[in-house]
Amino acid sequence: MSRHLRSFRLVCDPHRAGAVEDWLAAEGFACEPEPFHPLCRRLTAEPRPLGESQAARFGYLYIQDRSSMLPPLALAPVEGASVLDMCAAPGSKTGFLAQLAGPRGFVLGNEPTRDRLPTLRQNLRRLNLAQAATCAHPGEELPLPDGTWDFIQLDPPCSGWGTEEKNPGVRAIWTPEKTGQLARLQRALLRRAARLLAPGGRLLYSTCTTNPDENEAQALWTAERLDLAPLPLAPFPGFAFEPPRPGGEGTLRTDMAAGSGQGFFLALFGKPADAAPPDDAATRPAPAALPGRRLDPRRLRCPDDPAPAWENLPPGEVWDFGGQAFFLPEKGLSLPPALRWQGFALGKCSGDRFLPAPRCRILLPAWRGGEGLNLEDPAELAALLSGRSLDAPPGCGLYFRGLPLGRLRRTGRRAVWADR
Numbered sequence: 001m002s003r004h005l006r007s008f009r010l011v012c013d014p015h016r017a018g019a020v021e022d023w024l025a026a027e028g029f030a031c032e033p034e035p036f037h038p039l040c041r042r043l044t045a046e047p048r049p050l051g052e053s054q055a056a057r058f059g060y061l062y063i064q065d066r067s068s069m070l071p072p073l074a075l076a077p078v079e080g081a082s083v084l085d086m087c088a089a090p091g092s093k094t095g096f097l098a099q100l101a102g103p104r105g106f107v108l109g110n111e112p113t114r115d116r117l118p119t120l121r122q123n124l125r126r127l128n129l130a131q132a133a134t135c136a137h138p139g140e141e142l143p144l145p146d147g148t149w150d151f152i153q154l155d156p157p158c159s160g161w162g163t164e165e166k167n168p169g170v171r172a173i174w175t176p177e178k179t180g181q182l183a184r185l186q187r188a189l190l191r192r193a194a195r196l197l198a199p200g201g202r203l204l205y206s207t208c209t210t211n212p213d214e215n216e217a218q219a220l221w222t223a224e225r226l227d228l229a230p231l232p233l234a235p236f237p238g239f240a241f242e243p244p245r246p247g248g249e250g251t252l253r254t255d256m257a258a259g260s261g262q263g264f265f266l267a268l269f270g271k272p273a274d275a276a277p278p279d280d281a282a283t284r285p286a287p288a289a290l291p292g293r294r295l296d297p298r299r300l301r302c303p304d305d306p307a308p309a310w311e312n313l314p315p316g317e318v319w320d321f322g323g324q325a326f327f328l329p330e331k332g333l334s335l336p337p338a339l340r341w342q343g344f345a346l347g348k349c350s351g352d353r354f355l356p357a358p359r360c361r362i363l364l365p366a367w368r369g370g371e372g373l374n375l376e377d378p379a380e381l382a383a384l385l386s387g388r389s390l391d392a393p394p395g396c397g398l399y400f401r402g403l404p405l406g407r408l409r410r411t412g413r414r415a416v417w418a419d420r
Contacts, residue, residue, distance in 0.1 A: 006042065008043070010061055029053060065262045078101075133344070144336065152193050154206070158214050160209055190226065191226065194226040198271065290319060324348060367402045
């Protein structure tokens with residue numbers, strides 16, 4: 001199998017996967033399923049960059065190296081789980097975790113580097129994953145109560161030697177003499193992750209490097225020094241893996257020479273179910289008093305039709321922060337005051353007036369005919385996206401073959417697409 005095949009995952013309910021694939025096919029793209037998850041695909045025809053496809057523009061797919069899809073699958077959060085992603089940007093794994101945890105789950109994506117935080121948030125919003133929230137704290141100092149997370153993903157800063165084909169200069173930047181500082185940071189993050197993990201919980205450690213000091217050596221150190229037990233990982237179908245190296249029994253290392261994707265290392269750990277509770281279990285701080293105004297969606301007036309489909313949101317609350325409406329997942333409302341975090345942006349509000357963001361498709365009702373614009377031809381949608389107006393029936397909802405896309409701006413009988 002060629003290592004140059006582009007891979008991506010569909011970001012939709014499984015029953016809509018065929019509709020998204022048909023959409024791609026209508027634009028000339030062809031793909032085939034990956035064997036390791038029903039929503040993962042690899043391209044077989046790419047007439048232009050996949051990121052320029054309409055499905056990508058509206059967040060129905062996310063381009064991702066196939067090896068990068070493995071950490072969330074190895075962690076395997078159950079439906080409805082609470083998941084912590086300690087080093088999250090740009091959000092490829094965070095978004096996949098949110099899909100796996102489902103609408104009733106909760107994923108907190110922490111990005112220590114603040115200039116990468118906007119990319120993380122932008123990606124999660126484009127994908128309309130309202131069950132994901134974000135924060136920006138040093139991962140080794142995350143102000144969260146110990147022993148409270150059942151699933152933790154740690155994909156820390158690493159030397160990135162496994163991405164050498166994509167980034168040819170990476171070994172010149174991270175020479176073996178310089179990787180010691182990365183290894184020290186990784187161990188500090190592992191220590192914090194071990195404390196945050198709940199009894200019976202699972203921690204997935206992964207890197208995109210081939211450096212044993214950041215891989216097998218860290219897995220062995222974790223098993224020997226932290227209150228965590230190694231959990232063996234079964235190989236994933238469709239990949240070739242290298243034989244285990246000393247200290248790496250039960251871990252996985254993709255075989256780059258066999259064309260399985262980028263070089264990735266994965267190690268899974270579990271905290272014993274009978275582990276002692278953390279020392280601060282009885283003195284955990286009360287949830288923060290939020291610096292905003294809680295909104296009652298039933299009392300909000302939306303000037304455009306259709307009315308927001310609030311029932312599409314997962315369990316949680318809608319809040320006004322300085323004129324911006326955010327959805328806060330229910331499980332995030334118990335986060336401690338020391339943690340500054342942000343939910344999912346829904347749109348603008350003023351008093352009881354609410355204006356949904358154009359790309360907030362989660363608030364569009366299912367297409368049943370009638371109001372709104374349901375396009376069938378990609379050329380019509382391309383014309384709309386290029387700035388042309390189209391004749392449209394009443395209503396501001398925009399759909400493509402029944403897939404909700406966003407909200408239009410109307411002027412009389414004409415409608416235009418405007419991102420802002």
